[in-house]
Structures are given as C-alpha cells and as structure tokens.
Amino acid sequence: MGAIMPVSTNTAGKKVWQLRNRNETLTRWFCFLVLVATFMWCWKYISDATTWFFVWDAPNIAADIGSRAFPPRWSYMDKLWGPIWDTLNIATIGTVLALIIAVPVAFLAARNTTPSTLFIRPIALLIIVSTRSINSLIWALLLVAIIGPGTFAGLIAIAIRSIGFCAKLLYEAIEEIDHKQVEAITATGASRMQIMIYAIAPQILPAFAGISVFRWDINIRESTVLGLVGAGGIGLQLQSSLNTLAWPQVTLILTVILVAVVIGEWVSAKVRGAII
Amino acid sequence: MSAATLEARLGQRWRKPPFIRNNLLRWAMAAGVFAYLILAIGSFDVNWARVNEGLVRGWLFIKAFMSPDFLSRSIEIREGMLESVIITITSTVVGVLISIPIGLGAARNIAPLPVYLICRGIITLSRALNEIIVAILMVAIFGFGPLAGFITLSFATIGFLSKLLAEDIEDMDKAQAEAIRATGSSWMQWINYGVQPQVMPRLIGLSMYRLDINFRESAILGLVGAGGIGATLNTAFDRYEFDTAAAILIIIIVTVMVLEYLSGFIRAWVQ
Amino acid sequence: MLKLEKLTKTYPTGDQALRAVDMVVPNGQVLALIGPSGAGKSTLIRCINRLVAPTSGKVILNDLDITALGSGGLRRARRTMGMIFQEYALVERLTVMENVLSGRLGYVGFWRSLTRRYPQSDIDEAFRLLDRVGLLDMADKRADELSGGQRQRVGIARALIQNPELLLVDEPTASLDPKTSRQIMRLICELCRERGLAAVINIHDVALAQMFVQRVVGLKSGEIQFDGAPGEMSEEVLTRIYGEEDWKATIAKAEDEVVA
Numbered sequence: 001m002g003a004i005m006p007v008s009t010n011t012a013g014k015k016v017w018q019l020r021n022r023n024e025t026l027t028r029w030f031c032f033l034v035l036v037a038t039f040m041w042c043w044k045y046i047s048d049a050t051t052w053f054f055v056w057d058a059p060n061i062a063a064d065i066g067s068r069a070f071p072p073r074w075s076y077m078d079k080l081w082g083p084i085w086d087t088l089n090i091a092t093i094g095t096v097l098a099l100i101i102a103v104p105v106a107f108l109a110a111r112n113t114t115p116s117t118l119f120i121r122p123i124a125l126l127i128i129v130s131t132r133s134i135n136s137l138i139w140a141l142l143l144v145a146i147i148g149p150g151t152f153a154g155l156i157a158i159a160i161r162s163i164g165f166c167a168k169l170l171y172e173a174i175e176e177i178d179h180k181q182v183e184a185i186t187a188t189g190a191s192r193m194q195i196m197i198y199a200i201a202p203q204i205l206p207a208f209a210g211i212s213v214f215r216w217d218i219n220i221r222e223s224t225v226l227g228l229v230g231a232g233g234i235g236l237q238l239q240s241s242l243n244t245l246a247w248p249q250v251t252l253i254l255t256v257i258l259v260a261v262v263i264g265e266w267v268s269a270k271v272r273g274a275i276i
Numbered sequence: 277m278s279a280a281t282l283e284a285r286l287g288q289r290w291r292k293p294p295f296i297r298n299n300l301l302r303w304a305m306a307a308g309v310f311a312y313l314i315l316a317i318g319s320f321d322v323n324w325a326r327v328n329e330g331l332v333r334g335w336l337f338i339k340a341f342m343s344p345d346f347l348s349r350s351i352e353i354r355e356g357m358l359e360s361v362i363i364t365i366t367s368t369v370v371g372v373l374i375s376i377p378i379g380l381g382a383a384r385n386i387a388p389l390p391v392y393l394i395c396r397g398i399i400t401l402s403r404a405l406n407e408i409i410v411a412i413l414m415v416a417i418f419g420f421g422p423l424a425g426f427i428t429l430s431f432a433t434i435g436f437l438s439k440l441l442a443e444d445i446e447d448m449d450k451a452q453a454e455a456i457r458a459t460g461s462s463w464m465q466w467i468n469y470g471v472q473p474q475v476m477p478r479l480i481g482l483s484m485y486r487l488d489i490n491f492r493e494s495a496i497l498g499l500v501g502a503g504g505i506g507a508t509l510n511t512a513f514d515r516y517e518f519d520t521a522a523a524i525l526i527i528i529i530v531t532v533m534v535l536e537y538l539s540g541f542i543r544a545w546v547q
Numbered sequence: 548m549l550k551l552e553k554l555t556k557t558y559p560t561g562d563q564a565l566r567a568v569d570m571v572v573p574n575g576q577v578l579a580l581i582g583p584s585g586a587g588k589s590t591l592i593r594c595i596n597r598l599v600a601p602t603s604g605k606v607i608l609n610d611l612d613i614t615a616l617g618s619g620g621l622r623r624a625r626r627t628m629g630m631i632f633q634e635y636a637l638v639e640r641l642t643v644m645e646n647v648l649s650g651r652l653g654y655v656g657f658w659r660s661l662t663r664r665y666p667q668s669d670i671d672e673a674f675r676l677l678d679r680v681g682l683l684d685m686a687d688k689r690a691d692e693l694s695g696g697q698r699q700r701v702g703i704a705r706a707l708i709q710n711p712e713l714l715l716v717d718e719p720t721a722s723l724d725p726k727t728s729r730q731i732m733r734l735i736c737e738l739c740r741e742r743g744l745a746a747v748i749n750i751h752d753v754a755l756a757q758m759f760v761q762r763v764v765g766l767k768s769g770e771i772q773f774d775g776a777p778g779e780m781s782e783e784v785l786t787r788i789y790g791e792e793d794w795k796a797t798i799a800k801a802e803d804e805v806v807a
Contacts, residue, residue, distance in 0.1 A: 042362040042366045046421075046423055049421050049422050050422070055419070061416070089316040089319050092316060093317060129532070133528055133533070134529065137408065137499060138506075141510065145514075147327045147330035152321075181637070186598060188626070189625035189626040189653025190652035190660075202640040221406055229499065254405075282678040287671065291663070293642065
C-alpha cells in the first residue's frame with residue numbers, strides 16, 4: 001500500500017512523519033542509482049583507455065617538468081611583444097566585427113522585433129545556435145584550412161564564434177524590454193526605424209555594453225590559444241616552445257597569458273561598473 | 277543655469293548632453309579609439325590571393341554541409357563521440373562534487389578567512405587558465421587519452437561552479453539562515469537547513485549549464501590529444517575531408533541543441 | 548470630431564473587449580470613460596489610434612477613416628492624436644528633452660531623429676511646453692530621475708508637442724497620490740481648454756472624473772451603459788456600470804469637491 005501523505009500510520013498505529021512519501025523516495029533512489037551506475041560505467045571506460053603506469057609516474061613527471069620550467073626565460077619576452085599585440089587585436093577587432101553582425105541578427109531573432117516569426121526568426125536562431133555551439137578553436141581550425149594560417153584566420157574565428165553568443169544575450173534583452181515605452185513612441189506616429197532608435201535602443205544599451213565587454217574578456221582568453229592551430233597570436237609561440245620542449249619559455253608564456261587574462265578581467269569589470 | 281527662464285532658452289540651440297562632459301577628454305578618447313582601430317586593423321596582414329583561393333575551399337565546405345558524410349569514418353566518429361560524452365559526464369559529476377565544498381569555502385559569509393583565501397585562489401587559477409592549456413599540461417603529465425581530458429574539464433568546472441555558487445551563497449537571504457542558526461543547530465545542520473534549500477535549485481541549473489559547456493569544450497580536447505571527438509575532427513580537416521568534418525560539426529551542433537533543450541527543461545522542473 | 552461606428556474588438560483568445568460601440572466626441576469636448584477593470588476602456592482608446600487593431604467597425608477622425616489607412620497614412624494620422632499613458636511610459640534612459648521631442652518623431656526624418664537635430668521651432672515649442680508644465684529646469688535630466696508626477700507632466704508635454712487635435716489619455720493618475728492626481732487632471736483639462744482639444748480620458752476614479760470633465764461615458768463588458776453629464780450620475784447608474792455596492796459616499800464626496 002503506497003502512502004500518499006507524508007504523514008502515514010505505521011504498523012503500531014502511530015502517525016509517522018516523513019519528508020517524502022514512499023513513491024517519491026523510491027524514485028529518488030532509482031535516479032540516484034542510475035546516476036551512479038552511469039558514472040561507474042563511464043569511469044571504467046576512461047580507466048580502460050588509460051595507461052595507469054604513466055599515471056602512477058605522474059608526480060615524478062610533474063616534478064621533472066616543474067624543475068625544468070623554472071626559472072622562466074625572461075629574455076624571451078622581447079619576442080613576445082608582437083604576438084601580444086596581435087592577440088589583443090584579434091580579441092578586440094573580433095569582438096567589434098561580431099557585434100556589427102550580432103545586432104541585426106538579434107533584432108531578427110527577438111520575438112517582438114522580428115519581421116516574420118515563421119520564416120526569418122528560425123534562420124536567425126539557426127545562425128545563433130550554429131555559431132555558438134562550435135568552439136572558436138574549431139572555427140580557427142576550419143578557417144586555417146580555408147584561408148591559410150595567420151592572424152586573419154584567428155580574427156574571423158573569434159568573430160564568428162562571438163556572433164551567436166552576443167546575439168543570443170542581446171535578443172533575450174530585446175525580448176525583455178518594457179513594451180509600454182515602445183507603445184508610447186509608436187503612438188506619436190514614429191516609423192519602424194524611429195521606434196527602434198528611440199524606444200528599443202535606449203532600453204537595451206546597458207545590456208549591449210555589458211555583453212560587449214563580457215565577450216571581449218572571453219575573447220582575450222580564447223585568442224591566446226588560437227595559435228595552437230596556427231591562427232596567430234601568442235599561442236603560436238606557445239606551440240613552438242612546446243614542440244621544442246623549451247619549458248622555461250612555456251612558463252614565461254603562461255605567465256604572460258595569466259597576466260593578460262587578469263588585466264582583461266579587471267578592465268571589463270571596471271568598464272561594466274562604469275556603465276551600470 | 278538652474279534658474280534659466282523660458283525667454284533665455286527660446287531660440288537657443290539644444291544638443292543632447294554628451295556622455296562624457298569634458299570636451300577635451302571626449303575628443304581625446306575618440307581620437308584614441310580611432311587611432312587604435314587604424315593601427316589594429318593595419319596589423320592584420322591579409323594575403324588576399326590566399327584568401328581568394330580559400331573562398332573556393334570555403335564554398336566546398338559549405339556544400340559539404342549540404343551533403344555531410346556520416347558513413348566513411350563512422351567508426352571513428354562513434355568512438356570519438358562516445359569518448360566526448362563520457363568525458364563530459366564524468367568531469368561534470370566530479371567537478372560539481374568538488375565545487376560544492378570549495379564554493380562553501382569561497383563564500384565570505386560562511387568561511388573563515390584562511391579557507392576563503394585558499395578557495396578563492398583555486399577558483400582564480402582555474403578560471404584564468406584556458407581549458408586547452410590545462411589540457412596540454414595534463415597530457416604532458418598523465419599521457420595521451422581521456423583521463424587528461426577528464427581532469428582538465430573537472431578542474432575547469434570547479435572554477436566556474438564554485439565561483440557562482442559562492443556568489444549565490446553570499447547573496448542569499450540572511451534572515452532564513454539566521455533563523456536556523458537561532459534554533460541552536462550545528463554548522464552542518466545549519467548548511468543543510470539554512471543554506472542548501474536556498475542555493476540548491478540554482479546549483480542544479482548551473483550544473484546543467486556546465487554540462488552543456490563541458491560537452492562543447494570536450495570537442496576540442498582531442499586537438500591536443502586529451503581524448504574526444506576533436507582528434508577525429510582535426511584529422512578530417514588535415515585531410516581536407518570537409519564532408520566528414522561537416523558531419524561531425526552537425527553532430528556537435530545537434531547535441532548542444534538537445535542538451536540546451538534538456539537543461540532548460542530540467543531547470544524549469546527544478547524551480 | 549471623433550466618431551466611432553460599431554467598433555468591435557475580439558481578441559484571439561476569444562475575449563470580446565468591445566461590442567459594437569457607437570460614440571461621437573465633438574471638437575473640444577473632454578470626455579471621461581469609466582468602468583470596471585476589463586470593461587474595454589484601454590482597448591477602446593487603443594483602437595482609436597490603432598495600437599490595437601479593431602476587429603470591425605470604423606474610427607473616423609475629422610472625416611478621415613482611420614481604420615482604412617495604410618501604414619504611412621496611419622503614422623500621419625497618429626501625429627494628430629496625442630496619447631498619455633498609465634505609468635507615464637517615458638523612455639526612461641533618455642533625457643526629459645528627448646522624451647518631449649520624441650513627440651515630433653512623426654514630423655522629422657530618420658537621420659534628424661537619430662542625430663537629435665530637431666528644427667529650432669520644435670525645440671522652442673518643447674521649451675515652452677516644459678515651462679508650461681513647470682519642468683523647464685529638468686530639461687537635461689534623465690527621465691528616470693523624476694518623480695511620478697513630474698514624469699506624467701513630461702508625458703503630457705510629449706503628447707502636446709505633437710500638436711494634436713485629440714488627446715487619448717489612459718489612466719493618467721493610476722499610480723499617483725491623490726493630490727498629484729488632481730493636479731495632473733487639472734493640468735490636462737486646462738490644456739485641453741486652452742488649445743480647444745478634445746480628449747478621451749480613461750479613468751477608474753469616478754469622483755475625480757466628475758470633478759473635471761464635461762461628459763461621462765460608462766463602459767461595461769464592452770458596451771456603453773451610460774452617457775451623460777457628470778451631474779446625471781446617480782447611485783443607480785454606478786450600480787449599472789460597476790454592480791451592487793453602496794455608492795452614496797462616492798457621489799457625495801464628488802459633489803463636495805465640486806462645491807469646494
């Protein structure tokens with residue numbers, strides 16, 4: 001007999017309170033069991049694919065790498081300024097390019113501004129999903145194959161990856177605007193474009209600024225590794241240092257990347273604070 | 277200007293007050309931005325002949341999307357996808373489990389200062405290091421294979437989830453937590469009754485979101501030998517097998533879409 | 548003159564908001580539209596300038612059939628109808644001056660509105676109106692820095708700078724305190740008188756309506772239940788519109804205030 005209420009009568013005839021009734025408890029245990037079983041199966045797969053001998057040796061290897069990696073080779077810094085500049089440009093110009101495309105896409109994707117829910121909105125959403133689902137490194141890989149290695153491929157990769165990200169956040173912001181302000185501007189006899197710039201743009205401007213800076217911050221991180229697939233920036237130096245096992249240089253490059261990321265995060269936090 | 281009369285205003289030009297009031301600063305900033313744009317755009321050396329050549333290949337790739345080839349490398353694709361999914365699941369579970377204590381430790385209103393600093397340190401390190409860099413190091417230390425990928429993504433999950441969890445705990449409703457404390461509960465009981473109910477729905481939502489991110493990231497781990505579909509994809513690009521590459525990308529996009537739909541569903545169900 | 552002929556609105560959900568409403572508002576008349584929530588007051592006002600498209604029937608403003616207009620014609624027609632909103636509906640992040648000038652959007656081109664280069668005559672008129680509503684010093688403040696009463700004054704200036712022939716006013720006092728409510732109603736009615744404007748004021752406060760307007764129309768379930776002078780309102784009329792309730796206090800209070 002399944003107890004419906006959390007309060008049930010036990011065999012001795014006394015009322016017992018439980019947090020959940022029996023069916024719920026069973027369902028929970030079942031879900032938990034499935035989760036554990038799945039995890040164990042997955043873990044077995046990983047375990048089978050791993051050479052455990054190397055893993056047991058890992059502390060030694062890590063210590064070995066660590067001892068070779070220090071101190072960083074500071075003199076290598078001279079060769080890094082150029083790549084750092086490239087990395088910054090890839091991130092910044094990539095963000096700008098992405099925003100230029102993301103704004104119209106967002107307007108076409110938002111339910112309240114799209115010209116056609118049936119036809120144009122799905123296309124805009126498809127653009128957003130497909131650019132967003134694929135990592136910028138994969139875009140870089142693809143673009144290096146298509147237009148050859150270099151910073152230009154990195155720029156386009158960062159731009160494409162950012163379109164979906166920015167457009168998604170932006171169209172959600174557009175859908176959340178206060179409709180009354182739009183109605184008021186419409187009632188003055190304003191045209192579609194005027195409604196856009198007077199009623200919608202001021203409302204989404206803070207979101208837009210926040211999104212741009214947020215994405216720029218992420219793009220700084222991502223553009224540091226694009227070089228691994230040949231798409232320019234400081235990642236190129238990282239790749240070549242790794243290939244030649246020049247660990248002191250690797251340490252220096254990783255330090256530079258860390259500093260760049262921290263500065264990027266600091267700048268974006270400052271700018272966002274100033275806007276909002 | 278506070279007591280300007282109407283007469284003084286009539287016939288006067290009106291301009292929207294600029295965002296930056298100081299004229300000099302405004303112009304200097306505009307000039308600075310302009311100069312940077314020129315320099316930055318100039319720094320991209322574009323080999324237009326090569327790009328032009330590439331357009332043909334780009335077109336081939338787009339055509340490949342119309343006729344993706346799932347079959348000729350179906351075994352590699354299946355193996356790679358399975359590995360990606362496995363890395364995603366295990367790293368999310370382990371990452372979430374570890375980020376709960378670290379998240380608690382990184383919340384200033386619960387944790388003592390030394391614990392707080394250590395946990396914040398772990399979070400900062402994890403967030404600052406790009407997944408792919410961690411993956412390279414892990415491959416160097418643990419050797420090729422999905423274990424390196426699993427460790428990488430677990431580590432990344434910790435940074436992401438602990439930070440948001442800690443912020444959530446710091447923002448929580450103090451009154452509820454205090455009410456539980458006032459009953460004379462122990463620390464564990466206090467966390468269980470006063471804190472957990474407030475943060476749990478969001479924790480589940482964030483874990484689902486992270487599952488989604490981990491899957492996307494697992495697709496690139498293979499580029500550096502840390503397991504998953506990335507290796508297959510890399511090979512496909514290297515051999516210019518665009519139809520196979522397109523097939524893999526389509527699978528990734530569809531999986532991400534399914535995951536997003538699923539996580540939206542679960543989040544709605546939890547709240 | 549505004550004429551509504553068999554104006555009907557049925558929402559896609561099946562709600563009949565308006566059922567063949569016939570009404571004539573002569574030039575210069577200030578009319579209050581009263582009725583319970585959901586009676587169709589808001590819909591009626593929005594059907595006049597087609598913010599809500601009527602299902603059938605006609606809206607005729609000075610011999611122009613508004614229901615038959617294309618999008619360009621509709622925009623030109625909207626210029627002649629100023630609208631004032633419940634909760635002000637100002638664009639919060641724009642300055643007061645920009646909000647007022649946005650009333651001229653129907654008259655200026657896209658680039659001028661984008662760069663905020665309005666004709667000098669518009670700017671002078673905006674300042675005159677801001678002075679009239681007592682907000683001249685606030686011109687360059689952002690709209691969200693103002694109090695409720697001040698915001699509604701900006702809303703009034705925005706409607707008037709359109710140089711309208713008709714004012715559509717949707718619950719102008721719904722979120723204001725009693726004193727400010729009266730000030731705003733008085734301002735609207737004074738301005739209508741000064742400019743010879745007709746107005747349809749949609750209002751839920753019966754006493755306030757009686758105080759200021761020349762004609763009251765009572766709406767219930769999308770049909771007109773009462774149409775007459777404020778003085779003709781009786782307990783029986785209010786019961787017909789709103790349902791059974793002790794109405795003595797409402798009417799008595801209103802009469803006191805009219806005397807005072």
